[in-house]
Amino acid sequence: MDTFSARPFRHRHLLGIDGLSAAEIGLILDLAEGYVEQNRQDDKRRAVLRGRTIVNLFFENSTRTRTSFELAGKRLGADVINMSVDGTSLKKGESLLDTAMTLNAMHLDALVVRHHESGAVQLLSQKVNCAVLNGGDGTHEHPTQALLDALTIRRHRGELKGLTVAICGDILHSRVARSNIALLNIMGARVRVVAPRTLLPSEIDRLGVEIFHDMKRGLADVDIVMMLRLQSERMNSNFFPSVREYFHFFGLDAEKLARAKPDALVMHPGPINRGVEIDSEIADDIGRSVIQEQVEMGVAVRMACLDLLLTKPDQRNES
Amino acid sequence: MPSTLLKGARLLDPWTSLDTVGDLLAVNGFITAIGADAAGQAPADAVIVECAGHCLAPGLVDMRVHLREPGHEHVESLAVSSQAAAAGGITSLVGLPDTEPVLDDVALVEFITRRAQKVGLVNIYAFAAATRGLQGKELTEMGLMAAAGAVGFTDGTRAIADALTMRRALSYARTFDALIVQHPEEPRLANGGAATEGEVATRLGLPSMPAAAEIMMIERDLHLVELTGGRYHAAHVSTEAAIAAIRKAKARGLPVTCDTAPQYFLLNETAIGDYRTFAKLSPPLRSEGDRRAVVEGLKDGTIDAIASDHAPQDQDAKRLPYASAEPGMVGLETLLPLSLSLHHDAGLPLLKVLRKLTQGPADILRLPIGRLAVGAPADLVLFDLDRPWRIDVGAFKSKARNTLFDGHPVQGKVLRTLVAGRMAHIAPEA
Numbered sequence: 001m002d003t004f005s006a007r008p009f010r011h012r013h014l015l016g017i018d019g020l021s022a023a024e025i026g027l028i029l030d031l032a033e034g035y036v037e038q039n040r041q042d043d044k045r046r047a048v049l050r051g052r053t054i055v056n057l058f059f060e061n062s063t064r065t066r067t068s069f070e071l072a073g074k075r076l077g078a079d080v081i082n083m084s085v086d087g088t089s090l091k092k093g094e095s096l097l098d099t100a101m102t103l104n105a106m107h108l109d110a111l112v113v114r115h116h117e118s119g120a121v122q123l124l125s126q127k128v129n130c131a132v133l134n135g136g137d138g139t140h141e142h143p144t145q146a147l148l149d150a151l152t153i154r155r156h157r158g159e160l161k162g163l164t165v166a167i168c169g170d171i172l173h174s175r176v177a178r179s180n181i182a183l184l185n186i187m188g189a190r191v192r193v194v195a196p197r198t199l200l201p202s203e204i205d206r207l208g209v210e211i212f213h214d215m216k217r218g219l220a221d222v223d224i225v226m227m228l229r230l231q232s233e234r235m236n237s238n239f240f241p242s243v244r245e246y247f248h249f250f251g252l253d254a255e256k257l258a259r260a261k262p263d264a265l266v267m268h269p270g271p272i273n274r275g276v277e278i279d280s281e282i283a284d285d286i287g288r289s290v291i292q293e294q295v296e297m298g299v300a301v302r303m304a305c306l307d308l309l310l311t312k313p314d315q316r317n318e319s
Numbered sequence: 320m321p322s323t324l325l326k327g328a329r330l331l332d333p334w335t336s337l338d339t340v341g342d343l344l345a346v347n348g349f350i351t352a353i354g355a356d357a358a359g360q361a362p363a364d365a366v367i368v369e370c371a372g373h374c375l376a377p378g379l380v381d382m383r384v385h386l387r388e389p390g391h392e393h394v395e396s397l398a399v400s401s402q403a404a405a406a407g408g409i410t411s412l413v414g415l416p417d418t419e420p421v422l423d424d425v426a427l428v429e430f431i432t433r434r435a436q437k438v439g440l441v442n443i444y445a446f447a448a449a450t451r452g453l454q455g456k457e458l459t460e461m462g463l464m465a466a467a468g469a470v471g472f473t474d475g476t477r478a479i480a481d482a483l484t485m486r487r488a489l490s491y492a493r494t495f496d497a498l499i500v501q502h503p504e505e506p507r508l509a510n511g512g513a514a515t516e517g518e519v520a521t522r523l524g525l526p527s528m529p530a531a532a533e534i535m536m537i538e539r540d541l542h543l544v545e546l547t548g549g550r551y552h553a554a555h556v557s558t559e560a561a562i563a564a565i566r567k568a569k570a571r572g573l574p575v576t577c578d579t580a581p582q583y584f585l586l587n588e589t590a591i592g593d594y595r596t597f598a599k600l601s602p603p604l605r606s607e608g609d610r611r612a613v614v615e616g617l618k619d620g621t622i623d624a625i626a627s628d629h630a631p632q633d634q635d636a637k638r639l640p641y642a643s644a645e646p647g648m649v650g651l652e653t654l655l656p657l658s659l660s661l662h663h664d665a666g667l668p669l670l671k672v673l674r675k676l677t678q679g680p681a682d683i684l685r686l687p688i689g690r691l692a693v694g695a696p697a698d699l700v701l702f703d704l705d706r707p708w709r710i711d712v713g714a715f716k717s718k719a720r721n722t723l724f725d726g727h728p729v730q731g732k733v734l735r736t737l738v739a740g741r742m743a744h745i746a747p748e749a
Contacts, residue, residue: 018522097638117640118524119594138640140524178524201521202529 009308013125013132016141017182025186029151032297032304036151039075039300049078049310052109056082057099058135059115064270064295065135065144069112072302078109078310096120097127104128109310113137118175131309133302139173144305145269146179148297150187152290153224155297156265161188166218166260167209168194169228169250169277170239172201176269177228181207194218196250198239215250219259227252227268230277243276253279257288265290322346323740324361328370328701330354332377332691333674343375345697348739353693370701373734376673377689378410378441378698381654382578382680383554383626385475385647386443388434389427390419395631395719401440402716403651405743407627408700408733411442411688412651413680416453417475423448423459428467440743441736442698444684446471446500449488453477458488465495470684471552473500476601476646478536480506485540489549498683500552503536503561504528504602513642515603519588526642530605534560541568544575552683553577555628557602559612566621576683577616578624581657582648582723584613584665590723596637596644597723600628614665617675624679625672627654631719648722652715655702657724659731669704697740703748706732 009024017025038044054073056066066082073080083103085095096115103111110131113121118138125132136142153160165184171177171193184191185208193204194212205211212218219225230246240246252266266282266289274280283289325343330353332338342357343350344365352360361367381404387394395403404412414431416422422431428447435443447469451457461472472492479485479501492499512528514520520527537553541564544551556562556577568575588604598604616622630647637644650657658676661667677689688698710727712720736744 096640115640117642119642120640122594123638123640138524138642139526175524178522202516202527203518203521206518207522 012309014143014305014309015122015125015132015134017143017146017179017186018141020186022186025147025150025183028147028301028304028308029154031307032147032151032300035300035303036297039296044075045077046075047077048307049073049076049109052078052310053107054078054080054110054112054306055103055108056080056112056135057085057103058083059085059096059113059120060136062114062135065114068295068298069135069302071299072306075299076303076306078306096124100124100127104130110306133305133309136175138175139178140175141179142175143179144298144302145176146183147305148294148301149180149226149267150183151297151301152267152294153265156290157223160184163223164190164192164221165224165226166192166194166222167226167228168215168218168252170199170230170234171195171204171228172199173231173234174228180226181209192218192222194250196240215256216259219256222260223264225252225257225260225264225266227266227278229269229271230273247276251275251277251279252282254282257282264288267291267294270295321740322362322365323368323697323737324358324365325368325370325375325699325701326358327372328375329372330375330691331670331673333670333678334690334692336670337691338670340372343691343699345699345737345740348697350691350693350695350697353691368701368735373701374704375691375699375701377677377691378700378736378738379408379655379676380680380684380686380689381409381412381627381629381651382624382684383580383628384412384414384651385628385630386414386418387631388418389430394633395717397434397443398438398440399716399718400651401438401443403649404441405736405738406716406733407652408655408702408736409441409651410698410700410736410738410743411444411686413444413446413470413684415446415475416448416473421448421453423451423453425460425463425467428464428469432468441738442688444468444470444686446473448472449474449479449499450484455480455484458484458491461492461497462495465497470686471498471500473554474502476502478502478504478506482539482543486543486547489543489551490547493547493549496550498550498552500554501536501540503533503540503553503556505532505535508532508535513599513603514591515588515605517588517606519591523591523594523641528603530558530609531560533558533602534564537561537564541573541575544568544573548574550574555580555583555602555626556616556622557583557605557613558609562612562616562621566616566619569621576623577621578626578680579613579617579622580626580628580650581654582628582650584610584617585657585660586610586723591641594641595723596639596641597648597721599641599644599646600648601646614661617661618665618667623675623683625654625658625675626680627651631717632721633719637721649715649717649719650722652717653710653722653724655700655733656710656729656731659704660729663730697737699737700733701735701749702731702733704731706730706748708732
């Protein structure tokens with residue numbers, strides 16, 4: 001691993017894409033490529049993290065991300081424990097640092113945290129001695145999602161630089177969008193956001209995106225269409241009048257997708273709401289949709305992140 | 320007859336624009352002589368304080384302090400709040416009604432007044448609740464509470480949101496010539512926002528409110544002031560639009576006043592940094608343009624007063640994810656040096672800055688305090704105008720340490736604070 005020793009990953013935690021360099025992102029993706037191959041073998045397990053303990057601490061429901069991190073840890077040979085904390089049953093936030101301190105005393109090597117509040121993972125990282133990986137905090141960041149999206153794109157297009165990517169849907173409440181906007185900008189892609197005005201955060205253009213309110217214009221000649229999940233709790237809060245109207249203007253169907261480049265990839269962080277933000281026909285079209293592949297890349301990217309954060313450089317060079 | 324002669328001070332009085340070197344004599348809690356003849360009138364047993372040319376001004380009047388007693392004495396008792404105030408050169412403060420229980424009843428106003436006299440160190444006044452339980456629905460017994468000593472009525476950090484309730488509050492309060500203090504924030508529009516809408520909140524993914532939530536409530540209220548003639552005070556104004564609206568309302572002669580706090584003329588929203596919960600305030604920190612507008616509002620007199628908006632919080636209340644953390648910062652011990660930055664750095668005349676801290680609030684509250692005049696209470700602050708130092712939370716009297724100004728370099732230090740002629744605070748430097 002010459003690339004690794006030449007470009008060390010200098011971070012103790014993975015709290016967000018913001019703060020990573022293009023070289024560091026490249027390093028994670030390069031390493032993940034190897035794990036994609038490993039995961040396709042019969043023997044998927046390596047001893048890279050043998051003896052290490054990883055806890056998935058989830059304050060918010062998640063099946064996919066938690067399972068993906070769990071598999072990633074186990075395939076690297078670590079012991080993985082899942083902890084779900086029901087945020088509503090405890091006094092808000094109080095459990096966060098208490099739980100962190102308790103876990104810290106158990107000599108963990110890594111903590112994967114998902115929390116419903118922005119900044120919660122960073123706060124927790126200040127109180128523990130182990131590596132902390134952000135599994136999604138509020139509407140702030142979800143770095144491994146952006147990394148797995150980048151890996152998916154890179155495997156199809158070679159590189160991200162110069163591509164035009166449209167991120168569509170509920171940008172306002174999306175940590176996936178924020179992490180992707182940051183990553184794509186760092187890697188030299190052009191980013192568009194397409195959404196009704198109610199679902200765009202203010203001054204989003206300052207983050208390096210072009211704003212569209214019309215899907216057909218927003219998708220014109222793009223290389224990548226990233227759809228976002230519309231959370232059900234947004235559906236009755238006057239962000240838009242009805243699912244029917246939302247799908248009409250902002251749902252991805254064949255007609256709108258026709259504006260994108262003929263070979264444009266369709267992505268979605270899942271789980272998808274069929275007929276809300278995306279038409280089933282497109283979601284299931286294996287010629288266009290890479291949604292299943294994103295899930296596969298997720299495990300590999302999380303293995304790469306755990307590997308980089310938990311393996312000391314000298315150990316890596318020896319192996 | 321206890322008496323104190325303060326010799327060789329730079330005497331500063333915002334009321335008369337007095338700014339001269341001389342002596343001041345305090346006898347029995349009142350100022351009895353100022354200037355050349357003060358020394359001659361001093362009794363033989365007078366305590367003599369050599370002031371060495373340092374500034375002697377009326378003690379500061381802080382018209383917005385979150386008291387934690389009753390209810391949360393573990394965060395800050397009335398005694399500790401008083402000590403912190405005295406250390407900050409504040410001789411009179413006004414507590415907000417958002418204690419536990421809420422100060423919405425005559426008996427509670429009497430309780431606070433009694434406790435304050437017992438604790439004693441500085442003068443403690445109270446704003447009582449404008450509506451029962453701060454619920455924004457039923458008016459409190461304003462007349463009785465005013466008679467018991469309440470100097471105004473407010474729902475604390477909750478806006479009186481209902482237009483009809485606000486109309487009645489202003490109208491009824493006018494019966495007793497009482498002041499209504501508004502937390503100017505349209506709550507539905509604010510929607511629980513923890514930061515001001517814009518790039519910072521968007522990057523951090525924080526729930527945010529538009530700056531317009533402030534002007535919307537103020538403009539509505541100004542219409543109601545016009546309708547009722549009630550005396551209206553907008554607390555801690557922080558946006559350019561709100562200040563412009565108040566400027567116009569004043570020009571039209573409406574009975575409207577406002578204050579701000581040092582955090583709003585010294586900091587902007589970038590102070591949030593990486594979710595520093597000490598930066599979580601109510602109202603939230605604003606843009607740089609708004610910060611500058613606050614400085615302008617202070618310069619041109621639109622903003623009448625500077626209050627600390629002292630809000631002590633314990634660690635548990637701040638060691639939380641940003642949106643869940645309690646708002647506010649402590650400010651009693653930093654009010655004077657932070658405000659003096661307006662003189663040192665922003666070009667405001669010293670007397671003008673002092674006026675915002677003394678005469679300004681005293682006028683709004685209609686209290687005969689905050690002046691350097693014969694017959695006035697001997698509530699005084701002696702301070703070294705130029706001394707550079709760094710704010711150090713470790714030296715605070717407050718147990719609470721929630722301020723963004725720890726380590727902040729400032730110029731101007733309180734040396735002594737006298738309340739009714741008694742030494743309430745003597746700094747180690749004095």
